[in-house]
Amino acid sequence: MPNPVFALLPLLFALSPQQKTTAPAPATPALTVIPVAAARMVNPITPTTESQAHAKNVYGIDCAMCHGAKGDGKGDPGIISDMSLTMMDFTNPDTLKNRTDGELFYIIKNGQGKMPGEDRAKDDEIWNLVVYLRSMSKK
């Protein structure tokens, strides 16, 4: 016959409250993690002269103040310094070469770091912005 106290021990451990493990908050917010499925999305649109003219217009209103009218990262100096932004140069073909269209779409739609997301735009408009950004390094 086993001692009843020993028989109950595992049960006591099972019932004891679990240790709370709260990871310390990171000092700087991590970069947006882009879901794999989103990164693999293929650009479904065929850009037209009109849709690209529209993208250029949207870019001028919503993006140029930070990214610069030509995409060279030379946006409004006041905004860049007030927000301490480090801008990249989209006119350099190397800047976006390792990004998939799906990643660019995701970043433009949801924002990243200090960049706000273009969440009110229609998906077609965002895909056109992706095409427009890529065209900035082709001139």
Ligand code: HEC
């Ligand atoms: C308030 C300034 C600001 C505005 C407005 C803004 N961006 Fe950005 N954008 C940034 C900053 C800063 C980064 C870098 C973010 C990071 O990596 O922390 C960035 C990153 C990006 C990237 C990611 C590049 C990469 O490879 O990581 C893309 C694409 C982009 N912006 C496109 C756009 C488009 C298109 C618009 C307009 C719809 C826009 N941005 C509006 C500040 C801005």
